[in-house]
Amino acid sequence: MIVEDDQVLISLTGITKEFPGVKALEGVSLEIRKGEVLALVGENGAGKSTLIKILSGLYQKTSGEIRVNGKVVEIKDTKHAxxxxxxxxxxxxxxxxxxxxxxxxxxxREIVMTGLRSMDEKTMYEETEKLYRKFFSTVEDLHVPVKELGALKNRVIExxxxxxxxxxVVIMDEPTxxxxxxxxxxxxxFIRTLKEQGVSIIYVSHHLRELFLLADRMHVMRDGKNVATVNKSETNIDQLVSMMVGREVSNYIVKKEVPVGEEVLRVTDLNRQGILKNINFNLRKGEIVGIAGLAGSGRTETLRAVVxxxxxxxxxxxxxxxxxxIKSPKDAIKAGIGLLPENRKMHGALIDLSVSHNITMAAMDRIIANKLVLKKKKESHIAEDYVQRLxxxxxxxxQKVRFLSGGNQQKVILAKWLFTESKVLIFDEPTQGIDVGAKVEVYNLIAEFVQNGGGVLLVSSELPELMGLCDRIYVIHKGEFVKEFSREEATEENIMMYASGGHT
Known part of the structure; x- marks a missing residue:
């Protein structure tokens, strides 16, 4: 397809970026056209972030050419970008x-009144109001600290x-x-409105379904190189995944059939005033049971109450x-319950400690002699074993966990709970922010755990993930379980009707 030069805002040709001992990008070429949403797609480590940082002026390319509006440029820093x-x-x-x-x-970059040293707050407010009204009809939010606003309004302000x-051109990295x-x-x-106004969007997201709602074209990268640029109408999710990972990954979120055994967890009449109301559910060996609901419905609060x-x-x-x-997470660990929380960096791992310390820290008594001496060799052997197995x-x-990818951080947390020999693992958004290849690996590890007789309780905002993995799904609305679906009964329409209160 021939594109007129005046329709191309930015063109990249043969972009290469080298770090000491690593070639992060090699010969990457693409075009960003006026008024389009271009999705940048690839696994973690594919080079997306490096490419974004070059366009943003945070990194300088090693070689290649960048043209903006037809002119060759060297993007020196963020201000220049x-x-x-x-x-x-x-x-x-x-x-x-x-x-x-x-x-x-x-x-x-405050506006200062001409001839004075004081800021022109009136002009700054008026200019901000003009922009804000592009997205919202009211502007009372402009008077309050942004910490008092929700995540959506903070994103819109950005x-x-x-x-x-x-x-x-606006680059959006995982905006949702x-x-x-x-x-x-x-x-x-809002993004569609920007597009109508002629603004181009480079959109990065691990949520592939979002891309098919928004993008005009998709540029796929793997191992720092181009794979393909395709129009949305010319591909589908399965094909996109195959291009990303370099292999066929069909039905990658479908749980294998596992014999269901005796009950490993039962929760009865769980209440927390104003938050949870009469929560009842059970979980058996070999089962994956999901909890579906909208944000703020009480999903995470249920998991936190259980542990x-x-x-x-x-x-x-x-x-x-x-x-x-169970009055504390320590009691839950003793009972055989492990929680992989939604925010793994804050609550799931000590990211400034090593991989080995994170794997063993929930069951330190197993590697300490005489309650005082840490058996370092034993700890190392255990950590090496889990690193290989997972x-x-x-x-x-x-290595500090901070420097691992999101998928590998999640595996370290999973190794921690496997080392405690937990009977029940509770996952809160286990694949949030990780790429497709890492998702497949996490799914396989979950499947292996239940095949070995464990039970899994799973919260996910991705309904296809819940429906593909779970044997049963409970739906929570306003802190109360309102419906239980078998795998055969669960559809997105049914789940969303109950999750949004449509059943009432």
Whole structure:
């Protein structure tokens, strides 16, 4: 397909980026056209982040050519990128939480009144209001610190900040990572509005279904190289996954049939005032049981209550038929329950400790002699064993977890709970923020755990993931379980009807 030169905003030709001992990008070429959404697709390590950072001015390319509006440029730094019309919204929030939207938009580039040293707050407010009204009809949020606003409004403020630099290209890296399903839909509408206004979007997301809702074209990368650029209409999810990982990955979220055994977990009449109401469910050996619901419905709160991370007003937890008093995560570990939390960096791992320490820390008594002496050789042997068994990609067991990819961090946390010999593993958003290849590996590890007689309780915002993996799915709405579906009964329409309160 021939594209007119005046339709190409940015063209990259033969972009290579080398770090000491590593070639992160090799000969990458692509075009960004006016008013399009171009999805940048690939596994972790494919080179997406490096390419984004080169366009953003955070990295400088080793070789290759960048043209902006037909002119060859060297993007020197982030300020230069913004001057060229390129703004980036990174996955991690960049707003100053204590400041208002106006203060955030003009942070470091405040407008000063002519001939005076004081800031022109009136002009800054008016300019911010113009941008904000592109997305919302009311502007009262502009007066409050952004920390008091929800994740969606913070994302929109970041978008407004990006286009305040007169951006013609906005790069969005995992923009929906902190958003609920209904908020994602609102953000998608905002993105479509930007597109209609002639702004081009480079969109990066591990949620492949989002790409098919938004993107015009998809540029697939693998191992720092081009794989293909395809129109949305010319491909599907299975083909996209195959291009990303370099192999066929068909039915990659379908659970294998496993004989179901005796009950390993039963929760009865669990209550937490104002949060959870009469939660009842059970889990058996060989089962994967899901909990579906909208953000704020009580999914995570249910898991935290079960493991004693949050207090409860009443309720009973039985593990293996025995009633357990679980008042803290330590009690849950003793009972044989492990939780892989949603925020693995804050609650799941000690990211500044080594892989080996993270794997063994939940059962230190097994590697300590005389309650005082750490058996370092034993710890190393155990860590090496789990690294090999779970395929954890790390240069050494002494590497800090902080420097591993999201998928490998998740595997380290899983190894920790396997080492405790847990009977029940509870997963809260186990594949959030990890690529397709890593997802497949996590699914296989979950399957292996239940095949060996364990039981898994699973919370996920991805309904296809729940329906593909789970034997049964409970739906929670406003802190109460309102429906239980078998695998055969579960459809996205049925689940969403109950999750959104449509059953009432």
């Amino acid at each position: 913004q001057e060229l019309g390129i703004s980036t919204i990174f996955q991690e929030p960049t707003l100053a939480p204590e400041l208002t939207a106006v203060q955030n938009l003009y942070l470091g 978008i407004a900040k990006a286009i305040s630099f007169k951006a013609s 990572a902190q958003l609920a399903d209904h908020e994602r839909e609102v953000l998608f509408d 004693g991370a949050d207090p409860i007003n009443s309720g009973n937890v039985e593990v293996g038929g025995k009633s357990c008093k 395929g954890i990609k790390t240069p050494t067991i002494h």
